[in-house]
Amino acid sequence: MLEVIYQSPTSASLFGLVVALLVLHLLFSSFSSHGEPPGPRGLPLIGNLFQVDLKRLDQSLFNLSKKYGPVFQVNFGPQKVVVLAGYRTVKHAMVNHAEEFGNRDITPIFRDWTHGHGIIFSNGDSWREMRRFALTTLKDLGMGRTMSQEIILQECRYLIKELEQFGDKSFELVGNDFVLNIVADKAFTDDLAITCAVSNVISTLMYGKRSDCTDKVFCDTLERENKTVHLIGSASIMIYNIFPWLGYFLKNWRDLMKNMAKDKLVKEKIITDLTETLDPETCRCFVDAFLIRKKQLEDSGNYNSHYHKDNLFYSVDNLFAAGTDTTAVTIRWGLLYLAKFPHIQDRVQEELSSVVGSREVRIEDRKNLPYTDAVIHETQRLANIVPMALPHTTSKDVTFQGYSIKEGTTVVPLLTSVLCDESEWETPYSFNPFHFLDKEGKFIRRDAFMPFLAGRRACVGEGLAKMELFLFFASLLQNFSFSPPPGVSEDDLDLEPAVGLTFPPKPQQLCAISRH
Numbered sequence: 179m180l181e182v183i184y185q186s187p188t189s190a191s192l193f194g195l196v197v198a199l200l201v202l203h204l205l206f207s208s209f210s211s212h213g214e215p216p217g218p219r220g221l222p223l224i225g226n227l228f229q230v231d232l233k234r235l236d237q238s239l240f241n242l243s244k245k246y247g248p249v250f251q252v253n254f255g256p257q258k259v260v261v262l263a264g265y266r267t268v269k270h271a272m273v274n275h276a277e278e279f280g281n282r283d284i285t286p287i288f289r290d291w292t293h294g295h296g297i298i299f300s301n302g303d304s305w306r307e308m309r310r311f312a313l314t315t316l317k318d319l320g321m322g323r324t325m326s327q328e329i330i331l332q333e334c335r336y337l338i339k340e341l342e343q344f345g346d347k348s349f350e351l352v353g354n355d356f357v358l359n360i361v362a363d364k365a366f367t368d369d370l371a372i373t374c375a376v377s378n379v380i381s382t383l384m385y386g387k388r389s390d391c392t393d394k395v396f397c398d399t400l401e402r403e404n405k406t407v408h409l410i411g412s413a414s415i416m417i418y419n420i421f422p423w424l425g426y427f428l429k430n431w432r433d434l435m436k437n438m439a440k441d442k443l444v445k446e447k448i449i450t451d452l453t454e455t456l457d458p459e460t461c462r463c464f465v466d467a468f469l470i471r472k473k474q475l476e477d478s479g480n481y482n483s484h485y486h487k488d489n490l491f492y493s494v495d496n497l498f499a500a501g502t503d504t505t506a507v508t509i510r511w512g513l514l515y516l517a518k519f520p521h522i523q524d525r526v527q528e529e530l531s532s533v534v535g536s537r538e539v540r541i542e543d544r545k546n547l548p549y550t551d552a553v554i555h556e557t558q559r560l561a562n563i564v565p566m567a568l569p570h571t572t573s574k575d576v577t578f579q580g581y582s583i584k585e586g587t588t589v590v591p592l593l594t595s596v597l598c599d600e601s602e603w604e605t606p607y608s609f610n611p612f613h614f615l616d617k618e619g620k621f622i623r624r625d626a627f628m629p630f631l632a633g634r635r636a637c638v639g640e641g642l643a644k645m646e647l648f649l650f651f652a653s654l655l656q657n658f659s660f661s662p663p664p665g666v667s668e669d670d671l672d673l674e675p676a677v678g679l680t681f682p683p684k685p686q687q688l689c690a691i692s693r694h
């Protein structure tokens with residue numbers, strides 16, 4: 179190759195020019211100039227891409243933060259990204275500078291997905307209105323209150339029954355593709371039991387109805403959503419976000435487009451059915467509440483509001499995507515940790531037996547179950563399922579911790595560096611429920627526990643997620659014990675995550691033994 183270049187005078191001078199530019203760039207490019215945050219030097223065009231591991235970008239950035247400090251910048255191709263690291267810095271930016279750091283960075287793949295509509299990947303007045311509407315409507319529908327407790331408990335019952343009907347009392351949990359395989363003597367079935375249960379909670383709130391685990395359309399939708407979340411976090415989609423013209427050449431991008439299109443057809447049909455059967459006097463669900471608000475605005479002559487069909491579709495789609503995968507993945511991590519550390523599992527079950535006994539667990543029990551609560555919090559901390567949160571962008575020029583950051587700069591609030599902040603956690607890298615317990619064994623809140631982030635863009639579903647995690651986790655542990663399958667030791671269970679937009683456990687198997 180080089181020989182060919184040297185043989186042509188034009189190629190040789192071009193090559194020389196590129197080398198000269200490269201040397202000049204390396205000599206003179208320093209990110210700490212003009213008061214900007216410091217950071218590693220990169221190469222022209224590709225920036226720092228070769229200095230990070232795209233499969234564990236959060237870890238690479240965490241390592242860089244140890245060298246460059248809590249506010250630093252990297253270049254992904256032509257794009258400048260400011261990384262915020264450590265509990266204090268992330269909290270300070272998200273809460274004290276909420277407005278400046280509160281916009282969403284709508285990357286090319288997010289734009290392809292929702293076209294700037296809905297809640298998660300939108301900004302400005304439309305985002306504000308949709309977020310406010312989602313929060314009040316979910317609250318009206320019982321989020322975080324007795325009503326949603328009933329919906330969740332109903333799903334806990336279905337889930338327990340689903341697992342018990344296999345009688346043989348052992349099943350396998352496969353972490354990556356969210357498939358729960360029930361293995362009995364003869365029967366073998368692929369089962370999306372946990373995802374199905376969690377998704378049904380959202381489904382009941384969004385559509386006013388649940389679906390059975392055997393419903394093919396429902397299961398196909400869950401599998402597609404799961405695949406979407408996985409593909410969006412893949413290295414090739416990260417490259418697509420930097421060089422969007424690559425899209426058609428990338429299989430993951432083409433698969434994503436197909437998935438999203440299929441998903442849209444299914445959800446649009448449900449929304450159309452609800453629209454056709456709407457009775458403005460009776461609000462059955464989130465979709466109804468939206469349609470009723472739209473009608474009220476139109477009745478008063480406002481046909482140009484944010485309550486249009488794209489915002490309806492993508493808000494519903496967002497709440498499904500954000501509310502299913504996150505919670506189901508966290509439950510899976512909890513079961514994996516308990517199978518790995520049986521002495522912790524024993525203690526959770528002892529506490530559940532002595533406080534709740536054999537009656538159904540309820541949210542009011544949580545205050546009397548400090549150890550169980552601490553285990554759930556520690557699961558969320560160490561599993562760290564959204565390690566880089568979602569990207570933000572600055573809404574104006576800002577001076578932050580002495581550095582100037584320009585309007586429109588992509589900002590990553592690095593949750594890995596918060597949930598494993600060495601100055602906040604006693605044993606940041608090991609599973610230790612005592613992070614959340616005082617000397618008397620009472621539950622304690624920790625400021626650096628921020629898996630839902632904080633500030634203007636903080637998770638809309640925090641209350642619901644916390645209730646779900648507690649009720650699902652406690653109900654499962656009341657009814658089953660989790661262990662590695664025969665022939666596999668606890669040491670063999672792998673706590674390294676698989677990658678995606680969220681980080682699930684790697685594919686592996688677990689057994690559930692009925693406790694009755």
Ligand code: HEM
Pocket residue numbers: 282297298299309496497500501502504505508563564567568569629630631632634635636637638639640642643
């Ligand atoms: C264990 C469960 C969950 C975790 C760990 C989690 C975590 C997060 C995180 C880290 C963000 C990004 C915040 C940011 O970028 O500033 C987020 C945003 C969001 N979450 Fe969750 N979440 C969970 C469950 C849920 C549930 C159950 C729902 C819905 C009912 C939900 C709805 C949303 C929405 C709509 C946003 C976007 C907020 C906005 O952009 O304004 N999440 N979540």
